[in-house]
Amino acid sequence: MIWNARRVSVAIGGGVVALVFAYLVWGGIGNNLVYFLTPTELLAKGSSVYGTSVRLGGIVQEGSIRWDADTRELRFRLGDENDHTVEVLSTGVPPQMFNGGIGAVVEGVWTPNGVFQCHNLMVKHSNEYRAPMPGTKPAEYYRQLFRKQQS
Amino acid sequence: MNGVVGHAATLSALLLAAFGAVAAYLGGLRRDARYVTAAQRAGVGVFALVALAFATMERALITHDFSVSYVAQVGSRATPLFYTVISLWSALEGSILLWALILSVYTALLALWSRRHNAPGAGVDPYLPYALGTLLCVNIFFLLLISWPANPFRPMSPIPPDGPGPNALLQNSPFMGVHPPLLYTGYVGMSVPFALATGALLAGRLNPDWPKLIRRWTLVPWTFLSLGIVAGAWWSYEVLGWGGYWAWDPVENASFMPWLTATAFLHSVMVQERRGMLKTWTITLIVSTFLLTVLGTFLTRSGVLASVHAFTQSPIGPFFLTFLGLVLLGSLTLLAWRSDALSSEGRFDAALSRESAFMVNNLLFAAFAFVVLLGTMFPLIAEAARGVKVSVGGPYFNQMSVPVALMLVFLAGVGPALPWRKGSLELIRGKFRWPTIVALAVGAALAAAGVRAPLAWLTFVLAVFSAGLLVIEFAGPTSARHRTTGESWVVALWRVCASNRRRYGGYVVHAGILVLAVGVASSATFRREREWTLTRGAVEQLGRYQVRLDSVWAVHEPNRDGVIAATTVSVGGRVLARLNPRLNYYKSAMEPIGTPAVRESLREDVYLVLLAYTADGTHATIKAIASPLVAWIWLGGGIVGLGALFALWPSAGGAPRRDPMPELGRPRSRPVSEARV
Numbered sequence: 001m002i003w004n005a006r007r008v009s010v011a012i013g014g015g016v017v018a019l020v021f022a023y024l025v026w027g028g029i030g031n032n033l034v035y036f037l038t039p040t041e042l043l044a045k046g047s048s049v050y051g052t053s054v055r056l057g058g059i060v061q062e063g064s065i066r067w068d069a070d071t072r073e074l075r076f077r078l079g080d081e082n083d084h085t086v087e088v089l090s091t092g093v094p095p096q097m098f099n100g101g102i103g104a105v106v107e108g109v110w111t112p113n114g115v116f117q118c119h120n121l122m123v124k125h126s127n128e129y130r131a132p133m134p135g136t137k138p139a140e141y142y143r144q145l146f147r148k149q150q151s
Numbered sequence: 152m153n154g155v156v157g158h159a160a161t162l163s164a165l166l167l168a169a170f171g172a173v174a175a176y177l178g179g180l181r182r183d184a185r186y187v188t189a190a191q192r193a194g195v196g197v198f199a200l201v202a203l204a205f206a207t208m209e210r211a212l213i214t215h216d217f218s219v220s221y222v223a224q225v226g227s228r229a230t231p232l233f234y235t236v237i238s239l240w241s242a243l244e245g246s247i248l249l250w251a252l253i254l255s256v257y258t259a260l261l262a263l264w265s266r267r268h269n270a271p272g273a274g275v276d277p278y279l280p281y282a283l284g285t286l287l288c289v290n291i292f293f294l295l296l297i298s299w300p301a302n303p304f305r306p307m308s309p310i311p312p313d314g315p316g317p318n319a320l321l322q323n324s325p326f327m328g329v330h331p332p333l334l335y336t337g338y339v340g341m342s343v344p345f346a347l348a349t350g351a352l353l354a355g356r357l358n359p360d361w362p363k364l365i366r367r368w369t370l371v372p373w374t375f376l377s378l379g380i381v382a383g384a385w386w387s388y389e390v391l392g393w394g395g396y397w398a399w400d401p402v403e404n405a406s407f408m409p410w411l412t413a414t415a416f417l418h419s420v421m422v423q424e425r426r427g428m429l430k431t432w433t434i435t436l437i438v439s440t441f442l443l444t445v446l447g448t449f450l451t452r453s454g455v456l457a458s459v460h461a462f463t464q465s466p467i468g469p470f471f472l473t474f475l476g477l478v479l480l481g482s483l484t485l486l487a488w489r490s491d492a493l494s495s496e497g498r499f500d501a502a503l504s505r506e507s508a509f510m511v512n513n514l515l516f517a518a519f520a521f522v523v524l525l526g527t528m529f530p531l532i533a534e535a536a537r538g539v540k541v542s543v544g545g546p547y548f549n550q551m552s553v554p555v556a557l558m559l560v561f562l563a564g565v566g567p568a569l570p571w572r573k574g575s576l577e578l579i580r581g582k583f584r585w586p587t588i589v590a591l592a593v594g595a596a597l598a599a600a601g602v603r604a605p606l607a608w609l610t611f612v613l614a615v616f617s618a619g620l621l622v623i624e625f626a627g628p629t630s631a632r633h634r635t636t637g638e639s640w641v642v643a644l645w646r647v648c649a650s651n652r653r654r655y656g657g658y659v660v661h662a663g664i665l666v667l668a669v670g671v672a673s674s675a676t677f678r679r680e681r682e683w684t685l686t687r688g689a690v691e692q693l694g695r696y697q698v699r700l701d702s703v704w705a706v707h708e709p710n711r712d713g714v715i716a717a718t719t720v721s722v723g724g725r726v727l728a729r730l731n732p733r734l735n736y737y738k739s740a741m742e743p744i745g746t747p748a749v750r751e752s753l754r755e756d757v758y759l760v761l762l763a764y765t766a767d768g769t770h771a772t773i774k775a776i777a778s779p780l781v782a783w784i785w786l787g788g789g790i791v792g793l794g795a796l797f798a799l800w801p802s803a804g805g806a807p808r809r810d811p812m813p814e815l816g817r818p819r820s821r822p823v824s825e826a827r828v
Binding site: 021024025028029031032033034035036037053055069092093094095096097098102123 | 518521522525526529533539540541542543544545546547550551682684734742743762763764772
């Protein structure tokens with residue numbers, strides 16, 4: 001291998017480009033991380049995660065859902081097995097099967113006033129078949145509508 | 152019965168593949184045609200046995216034989232026949248069976264094809280037997296998986312009377328019959344160029360026909376992979392109900408990364424063919440492509456990353472990691488060992504040449520693949536290093552990929568316009584003048600029409616510019632031919648294209664990518680979205696569209712129950728379409744799964760999703776999305792497929808190739824093979 005000036009300049013130029021590229025990639029990842037947390041973990045982190053993107057997973061607490069059709073605000077509490085709950089504020093109509101006891105994932109930010117501001121609400125989809133648990137009625141709404149139509 | 156037959160077939164296929172691999176390597180080593188013939192027969196035999204296992208599984212599914220574990224897992228008496236047939240690839244074990252089938256088809260094709268190349272008395276060129284041996288080793292791995300840790304033929308006891316039916320998302324769209332097989336045919340097919348590359352490395356030399364040959368064997372799976380990715384995007388759009396088509400989901404990334412490296416390979420191998428340069432790089436690209444397919448399968452089939460496509464937690468993760476490690480180690484060793492056979496014969500003459508355009512193209516594709524790889528793997532790195540569960544948001548991928556994609560759009564036109572070796576400024580000025588003028592005029596018109604999004608504007612302008620350059624590549628030779636031969640324009644165009652299918656097919660692929668890029672930029676930038684709760688009879692407005700809720704009603708189907716919101720979409724009082732978005736309740740899913748209703752057109756799609764309804768049927772909540780030019784993505788994908796097919800189509804018997812450059816740079820060792828493409 002001959003180390004002439006052309007080779008050296010190509011190597012230096014390539015190295016600089018690679019470094020800039022690596023810096024951009026690393027920074028790009030760092031600024032776009034979304035943390036997966038449970039309510040217990042979120043509360044434990046407290047103020048250190050204000051403003052960071054978080055995907056919070058838990059169970060929608062029975063009886064906590066408040067839907068205001070005028071302001072289109074949906075409030076509910078998301079909890080986990082350690083009985084820690086977080087208040088979530090979301091805008092927009094809740095999805096069809098949204099009710100107490102269902103698993104949900106909310107994406108958004110935790111704010112200093114103790115409310116999780118959610119911009120994306122997902123009902124936990126599961127690909128796996130589970131026998132319906134007592135108390136969950138997946139197709140109750142459908143059945144009501146179907147019965148009404150039949151009569 | 153089905154279970155026993157299926158399992159026996161996979162086990163025999165495994166043994167036969169092992170025998171074939173040993174015979175192939177021995178045949179190459181000893182240059183003994185008898186071993187090679189045995190290996191070729193074994194390759195075809197493996198296909199026959201895997202096809203038997205596949206057919207047995209289909210029979211078990213169709214006849215609802217719940218004594219077979221996989222049928223008990225995904226079958227259901229209520230599922231319609233079509234979905235029963237395609238439910239074979241609705242879960243882990245079956246999808247690996249499909250994988251093994253496609254792999255065995257490729258193996259049989261390579262075996263039959265290489266058979267023509269060692270006619271008795273011609274001597275054995277060790278490189279094809281080595282390639283066949285490597286491909287059979289890949290077979291061994293997948294057959295091992297379905298023989299043991301992911302065996303779909305396990306007996307059930309007690310035998311259940313019925314099953315839950317396939318994954319509800321799979322049952323929700325006929326597209327699942329098309330997208331996975333297309334994608335797999337592309338994905339799995341990348342094993343063949345990998346085998347050819349390792350074969351050449353093992354044999355210690357690259358025959359002069361090697362680039363042409365491996366390019367063909369790569370272009371076939373590349374075409375399927377491209378179509379599979381676009382079909383997957385379409386599926387996501389038509390089924391998932393979010394109005395988008397690409398979410399940088401780990402599985403999407405897993406299919407996209409090998410596409411990026413394979414595309415880079417298809418370009419760099421041309422430099423190798425023409426100039427004898429970039430050999431190590433080219434081989435590295437094809438090995439990386441194969442490694443990325445294995446990595447992608449590991450990521451998505453072992454449950455380490457959460458995704459819509461991920462199947463259940465399964466024990467196959469360690470198997471894939473071991474296989475990945477072995478392939479990586481083996482390829483690196485081979486590359487280091489054979490580095491002398493890969494030294495470059497040519498060198499760059501000028502910065503302004505086709506070669507340098509290819510170089511920049513390759514760097515961009517490699518950088519793109521690296522960006523996607525890092526973003527996809529980062530959650531694993533973060534969890535291992537810091538114990539936190541994270542995901543990398545879509546904005547990262549968009550920020551990083553948009554500039555790279557824009558440069559690639561630019562190169563899609565500039566690359567073909569540059570000559571090999573050394574381009575002159577006069578030539579470039581002449582060729583670039585009109586495309587530049589047209590692109591700037593279009594840019595000014597767009598700005599005047601109110602396009603204020605800089606990235607979308609830049610995409611449109613660059614796409615027009617590149618399209619202009621491509622038009623010149625077609626128009627120049629066509630008009631010359633029209634003038635000299637007096638043929639009509641259409642005939643002249645066809646003859647020009649047919650005279651060099653590879654080149655013009657490639658340019659058609661470029662044109663398809665440009666169309667696709669315009670569709671992506673437009674639909675991502677100018678999409679409008681509204682969400683309303685409508686009373687029956689009420690009308691809401693989205694842009695120029697009025698959406699009226701006509702009724703909400705329920706239907707009962709054998710495999711699912713559905714609720715339909717009947718709506719009418721009109722523009723200025725004229726009815727455009729009646730759309731019926733619905734929610735479906737499946738036995739195998741706890742939550743309803745929506746089917747959006749889409750009115751597709753080249754100009755703009757109207758996309759309605761039923762989010763919720765009241766049980767008395769008086770109200771429905773509907774999300775409405777208008778995406779301009781989104782159909783251009785599917786159109787562009789189709790053009791890419793047609794272009795690739797045109798390039799692959801065998802030229803009519805010995806038609807003279809219009810290749811003005813003689814082949815430069817012969818390999819140092821004299822070729823033994825008589826192989827022709």
